[in-house]
Structure formats: C-alpha cells, structure tokens
Amino acid sequence: MGSIQATRGTRDILPEEVRYWQQIEAAAREILGRAAYQEIRTPIFEQTNLFERGIGEATDVVGKEMYTFKDRGDRSITLRPEGTAGVVRSFIEHSLNAQGGVQRLWYCGSMFRYERPQAGRQRQFHQIGVEVLGSPSPRADVEVIAIFADILQALGLKKLVLNLNSIGNASDRLHYREALVSYLTPHKADLDADSQDRLARNPLRILDSKDERTQAILTEAPSVLDHLNPDSQQRFEQVQALLTDLNIPFLINTRLVRGLDYYTHTVFEMQSADLGAQATVGGGGRYDGLVAELGGADTPAVGWAIGIERLVILLQQLHSLPAANVDFYLVSRGTQAEAQAVVLAQKLRQGGFTVELDLSGSAFGKQFKRADRSGAAACLIVGDDEAASQTVQLKWLATGNQDAIAQSQLFDITEELRQKIQAAKLLH
Template sequence: MSTVQAIRGTRDILPEEVKYWQQVEAVSREVLGRAAYQEIRTPTFEQTELFERGVGEATDIVSKEMYTFRDRGDRSLTLRPEGTAGVVRAYIEHHLHAQGGVQRLWYLGPMFRYERPQAGRQRQFHQVGVEVLGSADPRADAEVIAIASDLLTELGLKNLRLEFNSIGDQSDRQQYREALIHYLTPHKADLDADSQDRLTRNPLRILDSKDQKTQTILQDAPSILDFLSPDSQRRFEQVQQLLADLNIPFNINSRLVRGLDYYTHTVFEIQSDDLGSQATVCAGGRYDGLVSELGGPETSAVGWASGLERLILLLQQLQPPHPANLDFYLVSRGDRAEAQSMKLAQILRRLGFSVELDLSGSAFGKQFKRADRSGAIACLILGDAEAESETVQLKWLASGEQESLPQAELLTQAETLRHKLDALK
C-alpha cells in the first residue's frame, strides 16, 4: 500500500526547525508590541471578490495563483493569498475607523498561492505583517520601514539592503502606464510571453520580469520618477529625509513597483544578499485607495509583510541547530522507581523546570545515552535502591559530578537548583 505524503508545495515543520519559527514569532511580538501595534487575526479564507477587488484582477496572484473553490452554498471562496485585504475587510466590517485616530495592526499566519515551489517559497507559506490605517503622514511610511528594520536587526540578520521607490498617485501612475506602453509596444515581439500578456493588462509588472532579453529592452524605458507630480515628489523626498534622520540607508530603485494594484506612493523591499534569486525578505508600501475600493471611507494606509520561510532560511545559516534547552532528563528502571519518577517529573514541571521523562523502560546504559543527547543540563536517576530509600541520584552532565539526595530535599531546594541550572545554561 502506498504511503500518503504532504501535498506538493506544502511541508512539515519538524521539531528541530520549530525553534527558529518560535524565535521569529517571539521577536515579532516583542518589537511590534513596543511600537503599540495590536495583533489581529482574520479568517484563512474569504470571499473571492475581496481579492479580485483588493489585489486586482490583472495581477498574477488573482489570475494565476489563487486557491479558489465553491462551497456547498455555491459561494466562491479563496484561501487568502496575502494578508492586507483581509485586515482591511475587518477594519471596514467592524468599524475600526469609527474609533478615531490611527489603527496600528499586525498579523501572522499562513497564506496560499499556487506557485512553483522552491527554497523559501511554498504554496502554503507564512507571513508576519503590519498595517497602519488612518494616517497620510510620511512619518507613517518611515515608521513601518523602521520597525521592519528593527525586527530583522533583532533577529540578527545581516547583509540586508533597503530598495525604495515612489509610484506616485493614481494620476501619476496612469501617465507612466501610458508612456511605458508607448515605449514597449514596438518591442512587443521581443518581450517574453508573460510580459507580452501584461503589456495592456498590467504593464508596470513587466519591470519585474526576470527574462534577460526583456530587461535589456527595459534599460532605456521611461522612469516612474519622471512622472511624479510636485506633491508626489515632495512626499517622496520627505520620506527619504525621515529615513536619513533614522540612519536607515536605502537605495532608490525606480524599477521597483510591487505586484499588487493597491499600492500608491511609497513602495519598498528589504533584500538579503544571502538568499540568491529569492532575495526579498520584507516588502510593502502605501495603499491609500484600498479601503474605499472595498467599500469603506477614504482612508490612508501603509504596511508591509515578511515571509517567515525566508527568515527561517537566514536564521538557519546564522544559528546552527543545537539541542533543546532542557533542565532535567529523568531515567528510571523498575516498577516502583518508574512510578516514583512519573510523580517526581510532574512535581518538577509544576515548579517550573523542564523535564523529559524517559519512557522506554530500557537498560540504564541506553537511557544514559539518550540523556547525553538530549541537551539536558542534569540527569536524575531512579533505580530500585533509590525507590526503596526515596532518594534520587543527581548527575551534572557537563562535569560528570554526581550526588545522592532525598527526593523531598530535591523539591525543597528548588530555588538553589534553579540558580545553578541558570548559571550553566
């Protein structure tokens, strides 16, 4: 009989990798909490219309990559391909805008896109993201970039660079769109197939093409920066100055446009030199028209999302795997000793110690080998003699030092033990 395997584009996150995920999650909560961002959790699937209107029907995400299905009520539903549209839907539905002031929100969870799986890119993937709703101030743009920088720095990531651009407002972008179509149309036959398809539907996405021949054609293409209105140019310069004041270096990249229709003005990516072709670890920008597009009031907004899979790849390069940070590994043999060990393990856990209880019933030698591999600081040993006298052998695994203690004394000396364990971690 054949075995059942994980679906292509999904993967299991095994225990030795989970600690990296927990590290990213913990640092995210800490950094975002310090900046007064509040967590929001939205459903994993939404009405398909939300993404068609919010992300844009002409985008690759909507036209090629969404997991869409009909439910038993014949409603078209889609597994969320990104987080912003769902957060904005919740913002409108629950009248968060009526609370006044700026809403600083963040989310973390799985997203779904039908893409070709590769390192750092899966069909089920995970993002942490932030959304600032209700502020048109350029400081909001600088703040979200600064927070992204803080998060990546606190994770210990290196070799990062900020790519930064402005795509102006809707009027600026429409003028640029027409100029780009005018420039590219004579070259249509020489563009790659995807770019030919995008030429009239979504020409700005051609700037993202990885095809070398298309990139050669684009070398002399007009720049979006030449089409910014005076107001858009002034905003762009203000954000640049704020980033400079925060000592955040950046590179102005006029080809950076982002792949979603809802972006306006500021767009940015933070890229890593350690990830090869899949270099982007965080990306976002301003989207002042999305809330009204989805039926809410005119609301300025800016945000970003970061893919956890790519962050994990970078962390694994920086931090080689290491054993679990375990206080005690408890070995026992014999009916009475095994019963006492179960009780002792539970008491120690309730006192706040981490304890792994060997349940194998195998010979002491095999249990001791597992204790050495466990990463525990100390080993607790219960055999027939210890069970009879209600004592326990305490062995410090690094030094090999061993002593016999009454089980009751082990518990009454909990604070002393904790200090010694902390000193050895």
C-alpha cells in the same frame, strides 16, 4: 499501498526548524509590542471577490495563483493569498476606524498561492505583516520601515538592502502606465511571453521580469519618478529624508512597483544577498485607496509583510541555535521507580523546571545516552533502590558529579538548583 506524503508545495516544519520560527515570531512580537501594534487574526479563507477587488483581477495572484473553490453553499471561496485584504475587510466590518486615531495592527499566519515550489517559496507559505490605517503622513511609511529593520537587526541579519521607490498617486500611476505602454509597444514582439500578456492588462509588472531580453529593453524605459506630480515628489523626498535621519540606508530602485494593484506612493522591499535569485525577504508600501475600494471610508494606509520561510533560510545560514532548553532529564527503570518518576517529573514541571521524562522503559545505558544528547543540565535517576528509599540520584551532566538526595528535599532547594542549572548550562 504506498505511504501518504505532504502535498506538493507544502512541507512539514520539524521541531528543530520550528525553533527558528519561534525566534522570529518572538522578536517580531516584542518589537511590535514596543511600538503599540496590536495583533489581529483573520480567517484563513474569504469570499473570492475580496481578493478580486482588493488585489486586482489583472494581477498574477488573482489570475493564476489563487486557490479558489465552491463551498457546499455554492459560494466562491479563496484561501488567502496575502494578508492585507483580510485585515482591511475586518477593519471595515468591525468599524475599527470609529475608535479614533490611527490603527496599528499586525498578523502572522499561512498564505496560499499556486506557484512553482522552490527554496523559500512554497504554495502554503507564512508571513508576518503590519498594517497602519488612518495616517496619510510620510512618517507612517518610515515608521513601518524602521520597525521592519529593527526586527531583522534583532535577528542578527546582515547583507540587507532596502530598495525604495514611489509610484505616486492614482493619477501619477495612470500617466506612467501610458508612458510605459507607449515605450514598450514597439518592442512587444521581443518581450518574453509573460510580458507580452502583461502589456495590455498590467504593464507595470513587466518591470519585474527576470527575462534577460526584456530587461535589456527596459534599460531605456521611462522612470516612474519622472511622472510624479509635485506633491507626490515632495512626499517621496520626505520619506527619504526621514530614513536618512534614522540612519537607515536605502537604494532608489525605479523598477520596483510591487505586484498588487492597491499600492500608491511609497513602495519598498528588503533584500538579502544571501538568498540568491529569490533575494526579497519582504516588502510593502502605501495603499491609500484600498479601504474605500472595499467599501469603507476613504482611509490612508501603509504596511508590509515578511516571508518567514526566507527568514528561516537566512537564520540557518547565520547561526545554529543552542540545544533545547531542558533542565532535567529523568531516567527510571522498574515498576515502582517509573511510577515515582511520573509524579516527580510533574511536580518539578509545576515548580517551573523543564523536565524530559524518558518513557522508553529501556535499559539504563540507553536512557543515559539519550540524557547526554538531550542538552539537559542534569540527569535525575530513579531505580529500584531509589524507589524503595524515596531518593533520587542527581547527576550534573557537564561535570559528572552525582549525589543521592531525598525526593522531597528537591522541592526545598529549588532556588539552589536553579542557580546550579544556570551555571551548568554556561559550561555546555
């Protein structure tokens, strides 16, 4: 019988890579915390109609990509393909608007879409996202973009471009849709198959086509910016002015419409030249009608989501992370020595040190090799002689200096040990 492997479109995130994930999550948590955003955690699956109503039945996500199934109660359930709809459902269900003021929320978790797996895009993927509910101001749009930029800057990412556009309000979007369909209909036979299908049900998505022939047709297509009403135009100009005030460079991209039906006014994507064809790190925009669409009060909102897998690829290209942060690697051999080592390791951990205890029982030589590879500052050695005398050999791996010390004395010199560990790590 063959071995069982991970399902296509999913992958294991192994310990060395997990450290990049932790770096991303820590940077996001710190920056979002400084901006008074609160974390929210929503279920990994929801009623299917939440996404049909929220995202739009004409979208590729709902029409082609959702993982939908019937549960044992014959209810239609869907693994969440994105985070916003679930956050909005929770906002309505728990009457978060009753708390008054603007709700600043963020989330982190798994999403699911049935897509062709490729680098940075899996069928189970992960996002960090923010949602600001209750403010119609362009300042809210700029705040979330600025926080997005701060997170990427904190991670040391470069070669980033903010693509920006406005699709106006519902009326603007309808007028633009009519103009775009009118322009594209005479070219229908020359469009790629997906674009021909989208022409009737979701024509704005044709602007995202990667087909060269379709892109050539779109060069003369009408611009959405020409169909904004004066208020929408003024709003977009305010967003641009505030971004300029913050020294956040941007590129107006009139083809940018995003793939979900709930967007209004500002839409944006952050792209990296280091990601090749799949250049988008994350994106978002304003969705003023979604809360009402899902049964809540009329509530303006704006947000974004970052794809963690793509960020990890960028970080791996940018730098390697230092070795794991181990203070002591504890080596022991012999029945009494191994028993003492377990106690010693636990006491040191309780004292705030990071200790890796070798559990192999192999020869000292093999254990010492593992100690050298561990990245630890020092190696603690307990053999038969040390067990009998209640001592331990303390060896500093960077210099090779080694001394015998009473096991009990270790806990009398903890501050001295911390200082030496810090100095030893600087030598690595």
